[in-house]
Every structure is written in structure tokens, then in C-alpha cells.
Amino acid sequence: MQPRPEIVGLCLYPRFSNHCLANALEPLRAANDLSGRTLYRWHLLTPDGRAVASSSGLPVSPEGRLADAPGGDLLMLVPSYGHVALGAYGADLRRAAVRYGAVAGLDAGAWLMAQAGLLKGRAATIHTDLRRDFAEAFPEVELRPERWIEDGPRLTAGGATTAFDLVLHLIRRRHGAALAQAVAALFMAGPQAGPSDRRVARALAVMEANVEAPLPLGEVAQRAGATPRALARRFARTLGETPGAVYLRLRLEAGRRALEAGASVADSAQRAGYADASAFARAMRRTLGAPPSAFR
Numbered sequence: 001m002q003p004r005p006e007i008v009g010l011c012l013y014p015r016f017s018n019h020c021l022a023n024a025l026e027p028l029r030a031a032n033d034l035s036g037r038t039l040y041r042w043h044l045l046t047p048d049g050r051a052v053a054s055s056s057g058l059p060v061s062p063e064g065r066l067a068d069a070p071g072g073d074l075l076m077l078v079p080s081y082g083h084v085a086l087g088a089y090g091a092d093l094r095r096a097a098v099r100y101g102a103v104a105g106l107d108a109g110a111w112l113m114a115q116a117g118l119l120k121g122r123a124a125t126i127h128t129d130l131r132r133d134f135a136e137a138f139p140e141v142e143l144r145p146e147r148w149i150e151d152g153p154r155l156t157a158g159g160a161t162t163a164f165d166l167v168l169h170l171i172r173r174r175h176g177a178a179l180a181q182a183v184a185a186l187f188m189a190g191p192q193a194g195p196s197d198r199r200v201a202r203a204l205a206v207m208e209a210n211v212e213a214p215l216p217l218g219e220v221a222q223r224a225g226a227t228p229r230a231l232a233r234r235f236a237r238t239l240g241e242t243p244g245a246v247y248l249r250l251r252l253e254a255g256r257r258a259l260e261a262g263a264s265v266a267d268s269a270q271r272a273g274y275a276d277a278s279a280f281a282r283a284m285r286r287t288l289g290a291p292p293s294a295f296r
Helices: 018-035 082-097 109-115 130-139 159-173 177-186 198-209 217-224 228-238 244-258 265-272 277-288
Strands: 004-012 040-046 072-078 100-106 146-150 156-157
Touching: 004 018, 018 040, 018 100, 018 159, 018 177, 072 082, 072 109, 082 100, 082 109, 100 109, 100 159, 109 130, 109 156, 130 159, 146 159, 156 159, 159 177, 177 244, 198 217, 198 228, 198 244, 217 228, 217 244, 228 244, 244 265, 244 277, 265 277
Parallel strands: 004 040, 004 072, 072 100, 100 156
Antiparallel strands: 146 156
């Protein structure tokens, strides 16, 4: 059975950052496209339900107002300039936090969360330009300089590029390192968007470069500068999966893309490093939950 789609609300505030919105939303869209499944659904909101203009003047029409949103798995707040004046919406935000499993403040979003009392006793980060003022205004929040922070159901990211890092982390945790790596590669993301462990990142690069002719895991570990056992520990700590499971998904995703491009099952199997098309089909069913015919 396929997992149900995660429901994500994005609340846009006046003069929000287009860059931040794109970096939060486009990875979710890419995860859907690259997986061939609807892993995420989203709805755009504003505090009052009216159209809102970004910092560059781009108008966006929402699907509704925050107070009326039915809720979901994650609510992402996307404010930017003028964040201090948005405290009037704190009550709506507190009520919305009950309806969503988690709340993420992007760019200046931590300010709105702190104003609403959602970060009391928690760790958070915010845009570098706001750190001094934030620390003075909200001493009950543990302010840290990290790019993004997850503290239970409260998440914060300090800007547009860090929003991408945070969303990539959420994709990786829910749907695996192979899909997250494919999303990062689609946007040609920098190294900060990948795994923090350099040897894991190096191993992933080796795997991606050797999909059609898969290498033994021992050789992958050697090229990554680690023993197989040490690499397995690093993968478990960083990605929550074994190197073998990640490598398999990378290969099957390559085969799936070939199928979607119109290649035959036999050719797609070769793209995924399988000499036997039947073995490829069995792996597709077992790992991706569908036979090759479902992706053609």
C-alpha cells in the first residue's frame, strides 16, 4: 500500500520572499514528479485570505485564510519584511498549530512563531540580519546559528537556501536518501544540501556514477574512504538506511526514469544495472510497490 500524501500548508505574508517560497515548494513538487507518486499535497494560505504580494511585487492568490485551513501534516510560514507588525495574527497561528502536526518558520518565520508562543523553551534559528533583535525580544527561545533546526514539531530555517535544505531533510527522512538525492541533483544543489557526513556524500556520488554497472559495497566504501562497517554506521546515523538499500533505490529510480521515457523493460533493467529483466521487475515491485508496466 502506498503511503498517503502528506498535507502541507504554506502561509504567505505581505512582502514574502519568492525565493523562499520556491525553495520550500519546488522540492515537494519535484519529489512527486521524480517518484511518480503524489507524496505531497499543498495549499497556499494568507492570514486574511486575500491575495498577497511578494517583496518583488509578484501577486499570489491563496486558496483561503489561515484561520479556515483544515490542517495537515506541516504548516510552513513564509514572511520576510514587516514581520514585526504581524503579531495580530498570533491567535490564528496558535490555533492552526493545533491542526497541523508541525509548524516551520522560514526566513523571519521564527519571529512569528515566537510571538505566538510556539517556541518557548525550544531551539530555533532565524535570518542572520534578525538574530540580535530576536535574541533580545525572545529570551525564552534558545537561538542557534544553524542553517535550520528541528526541535520536536517546531522547525525553523534562516532563509531561502536553508529552506531548501530543511525540506530536503524532510523528504529524505520520510521517503529515503535516494529520492532526496535525486531532488537535490535536479536543482544542482550545493554540497550543503546533501548529507552532512562527507564520506556518506562521497559514497552517494560513487553510487550515482556507477548505476548501470553497480560496484560491490566494499569498493564503494573504499572509494569513500571508509571501511564497509564504518560506512554502514555513517549511513544509519545520517540517512537512516543501509548503503545497500540506498544503492538499490538509486538504481531502481534510474530504471523507473528510463521506463517513463519510453524505454523497454529490458533496456530499463540495464539502466538499473540488472542483466535479468525479471529480477528488475521483482525489485521494482518489492521496493517501489509497482511493476515496471505501472511506469510506462
